[in-house]
Structure formats: structure tokens, C-alpha cells
Amino acid sequence: xxxxxxxxxxxxxxxxxxxxxxxxxxxxxxxxxxxxxxxxxxxxxxxxxxxxxxxxxxxxxxxxxxxxxxxxxxxxxxxxxxxxxxxxxxxxxxxxxxxxxxxxxxxxxxxxxxxxxxxxxxxxxxxxxxxxxxxxxxxxxxxxxxxxxxxxxxxxxxxxxxxxxxxxxxxxxxxxxxxxxxxxxxxxxxxxxxxxxxxxxxxxxxxxxxxxxxxxxxxxxxxxxxxxxxxxxxxxxxxxxxxxxxxxxxxxxxxxxxxxxxxxxxxxxxxxxxxxxxxxxxxxxxxxxxxxxxxxxxxxxxxxxxxxxxxxx
Amino acid sequence: xxxxxxxxxxxxxxxxxxxxxxxxxxxxxxxxxxxxxxxxxxxxxxxxxxxxxxxxxxxxxxxxxxxxxxxxxxxxxxxxxxxxxxxxxxxxxxxxxxxxxxxxxxxxxxxxxxxxxxxxxxxxxxxxxxx
Numbered sequence: 001x002x003x004x005x006x007x008x009x010x011x012x013x014x015x016x017x018x019x020x021x022x023x024x025x026x027x028x029x030x031x032x033x034x035x036x037x038x039x040x041x042x043x044x045x046x047x048x049x050x051x052x053x054x055x056x057x058x059x060x061x062x063x064x065x066x067x068x069x070x071x072x073x074x075x076x077x078x079x080x081x082x083x084x085x086x087x088x089x090x091x092x093x094x095x096x097x098x099x100x101x102x103x104x105x106x107x108x109x110x111x112x113x114x115x116x117x118x119x120x121x122x123x124x125x126x127x128x129x130x131x132x133x134x135x136x137x138x139x140x141x142x143x144x145x146x147x148x149x150x151x152x153x154x155x156x157x158x159x160x161x162x163x164x165x166x167x168x169x170x171x172x173x174x175x176x177x178x179x180x181x182x183x184x185x186x187x188x189x190x191x192x193x194x195x196x197x198x199x200x201x202x203x204x205x206x207x208x209x210x211x212x213x214x215x216x217x218x219x220x221x222x223x224x225x226x227x228x229x230x231x232x233x234x235x236x237x238x239x240x241x242x243x244x245x246x247x248x249x250x251x252x253x254x255x256x257x258x259x260x261x262x263x264x265x266x267x268x269x270x271x272x273x274x275x276x277x278x279x280x281x282x283x284x285x286x287x288x289x290x291x292x293x294x295x296x297x298x299x300x301x302x303x304x305x306x307x308x309x310x311x312x313x
Numbered sequence: 314x315x316x317x318x319x320x321x322x323x324x325x326x327x328x329x330x331x332x333x334x335x336x337x338x339x340x341x342x343x344x345x346x347x348x349x350x351x352x353x354x355x356x357x358x359x360x361x362x363x364x365x366x367x368x369x370x371x372x373x374x375x376x377x378x379x380x381x382x383x384x385x386x387x388x389x390x391x392x393x394x395x396x397x398x399x400x401x402x403x404x405x406x407x408x409x410x411x412x413x414x415x416x417x418x419x420x421x422x423x424x425x426x427x428x429x430x431x432x433x434x435x436x437x438x439x440x441x442x443x444x
Contacts, residue, residue, distance in 0.1 A: 243427060255433045257433075
């Protein structure tokens with residue numbers, strides 16, 4: 001619905017928009033915005049929301065298998081938080097013009113994407129530790145950078161999400177420390193999980209990007225490049241792994257003081273491209289789960305939306 | 314249903330339910346502040362969903378849902394309290410990480426497994442910012 005009474009040309013409005021974002025102003029859902037910004041922001045936030053919902057599935061598989069009641073409770077609470085983030089984010093995406101029901105439909109039809117790390121199996125309790133520590137850590141690094149996003153509603157909702165993610169991150173580190181201070185078998189289990197997850201975590205940040213080619217960076221929707229985020233992640237997490245005697249499968253990984261950054265080896269990006277095409281190791285299984293949950297819980301939506309019809313049914 | 318009974322209010326989009334604004338009070342001395350919105354068929358269900366969606370981590374001492382001029386406070390603060398220990402939902406549920414780090418590092422040192430590769434000089438600032 002276009003209620004815009006501003007009769008200036010799109011070029012002129014776009015130029016003003018650019019000045020606003022460069023001055024650090026926040027863009028609101030009701031403000032005029034270039035179509036490229038709206039579409040880019042919608043796609044980005046929708047994928048974030050999808051990832052929260054889909055990210056609940058690999059961890060959920062471990063709730064029943066968690067080694068103690070306390071771990072079961074904390075993992076359940078974390079999964080509940082992630083689903084809550086999905087809920088908060090779909091609302092933000094919805095205001096950019098796509099109904100929530102359409103976003104859910106597109107997700108389960110495999111038409112829209114979710115983060116690469118949720119296309120992999122979780123084989124052992126060590127995987128739960130890797131997700132809680134390294135993957136939540138990677139997500140926290142990227143989300144903290146988005147707190148400065150030019151899109152106001154997203155930046156605001158991320159404040160709450162980051163507070164909860166930082167709790168998850170503590171939960172993850174607690175898990176990792178327990179395993180690394182434990183038996184040889186526990187340490188080996190965590191090391192094995194780190195070995196398997198290293199490349200997917202590098203993929204999570206994406207290839208080193210060319211800032212000039214990313215419209216979301218241009219519009220200050222994003223404020224850091226893929227490489228800046230990966231470097232931040234290395235500085236925060238690699239020394240912690242090394243102190244625990246955990247190695248990562250990249251012989252080149254080391255801080256280069258002269259360059260002021262970490263040296264690392266680019267992985268083969270083909271598995272990431274395969275996931276982007278909807279052909280990851282667990283893509284079909286997880287989408288089938290999501291589809292089944294959606295259908296099996298249809299009655300809940302009916303009760304919530306139309307209680308009289310649900311009672312008559 | 315008699316003619317005098319008003320028809321139940323229908324949501325604009327039947328798939329969504331009615332929209333309720335959610336308010337919370339951080340502490341007893343704070344005013345109501347909006348925290349978000351949700352969809353629910355009636356005030357009772359909206360209050361229940363608001364509690365589980367927005368108030369799981371001690372975000373406030375009271376909550377309310379509202380539609381237009383109608384304002385429904387929870388009215389029972391004890392519904393925001395937990396019958397059992399739910400500290401795993403809070404930062405304070407994961408204390409003593411420093412001591413645990415030292416324990417894991419000692420174990421790695423005993424195994425001669427600590428990785429000695431070049432690291433950035435001082436991470437304290439970055440770590441502070443990350444918490």
C-alpha cells in the first residue's frame with residue numbers, strides 16, 4: 001500500500017535515504033526506502049527467522065539424550081528461546097511486506113533458505129557442545145555487529161536476542177569446559193565434533209566478501225564484512241580452544257601480528273553452494289520434520305485463531 | 314445466540330487470531346512499557362502466551378495485554394514466579410566459568426595438550442565487549 005505523498009523522483013529520495021543511513025539514522029518500517037533495501041532487508045531477516053526455527057531441530061534431537069536432568073532442562077530452555085527468536089523475527093520481517101504464513105509456507109516448501117550449519121547431522125553430545133559454544137558464538141559475533149544496523153526494528157529486536165544468545169553462549173562454554181575437564185573419552189568426543197564442524201563454521205561466515213558489491217553493506221543494514229566477523233570470531237574463540245588443548249583442523253591458523261589479523265586456509269566452498277541449492281546432508285530430513293510439525297500442529301493454530309470452529313470440529 | 318449478543322470479534326486475517334499489544338513493568342517502581350505484540354483468541358490466552366514469549370527470563374514483575382481501549386493486567390504476580398529452580402534460564406545459572414576454565418586448562422596442561430601458536434596480544438577489551 002503506497003501512501004507516500006512525496007512526489008520527488010526515486011533518485012532524489014534514494015540520495016536522501018543514503019544521507020540518512022550514513023548519518024547513523026535508523027530507518028523505520030513506515031519510512032520510504034529504496035526497493036532494493038526493502039527486499040534485501042526482508043530476505044535477510046526472513047533467513048534469520050528461518051534459521052532460528054530450523055536451528056531448534058538439531059538440538060531438539062538431543063533433549064531426550066542429554067546426560068542429566070539439569071542438561072535436559074537447560075537445553076529445552078535454549079531451544080524454546082531459539083523458537084521465540086524466530087517468532088520475534090518473523091514479526092519484524094512481516095512489516096516489510098510478506099505475511100508470516102507465506103514465510104512459513106516458503107520455508108517448508110524449500111523455497112527460502114536457512115543457515116548452512118543447520119543442514120548437518122548432530123552425531124554426539126560433543127556436537128551439542130560445538131553448537132552451544134562455537135556456532136552460537138559465531139551467531140553472537142554476527143548479531144552483535146547488527147545491533148548497529150540502519151534498520152531500526154531489527155536493531156531493537158536484536159538487543160533482546162543478543163541478551164539471550166549471550167546466555168546461550170555461557171551455557172555452551174559451560175558444556176565445553178565440563179567435557180574438556182573430563183575424561184579422555186569426553187575430550188576426544190569434543191575434539192571429534194570440532195573437527196567435523198570446523199568447515200561448516202568457516203562456511204557460516206561466508207567467503208571473504210567484496211564490500212562494494214554488497215548492497216546491504218552499502219545501506220548500512222550490515223555494518224561489518226564477512227571477513228571482519230570471522231576475524232573477530234577467531235580472536236574470541238580460538239585462544240579458548242587452544243587453552244583447553246583443543247585443536248582446529250587448519251594448520252595455517254595463527255595470529256599474524258605484522259598483518260594484525262589471523263592467517264587461515266579457505267575451505268572448499270562447494271559444500272556451501274550445495275546447501276544453498278537445497279542439497280545439504282540433512283536438508284531434506286530437517287525440512288520433512290518442519291513440514292510434519294507444521295501439519296501436525298495445525299489444530300493449535302485453528303484453536304488460537306477460530307476457537308468456535310475448532311470446538312465444533 | 315440472541316440478537317442482543319454481540320457477534321464475537323473476528324480477526325482481520327482468520328489464520329492469525331486477534332492481535333494483542335503486550336506491556337510489562339520492569340520493577341514495581343517502573344511504568345508500563347510496550348514489549349511487543351502477539352496473536353491470541355482472547356485476553357486469557359494472550360496473557361499466557363505473553364508470559365511464555367516475553368517474560369521467561371525475569372524481564373519484569375508484571376505484564377498486561379491490550380486491545381484498543383481494553384487493558385488486561387496479569388493481576389497475579391505469583392504467575393511470574395517459578396515453582397521450581399529455573400536458573401538455567403538466567404546468566405546466574407552459569408556461574409564459576411573462570412574456575413572451570415582454569416580446571417580445563419590444568420587438565421590440558423597435564424596432558425601437554427595446550428596449543429602454543431601465535432595469538433593476538435590482549436583480548437580483554439574484545440572479551441568485555443562480547444559479554
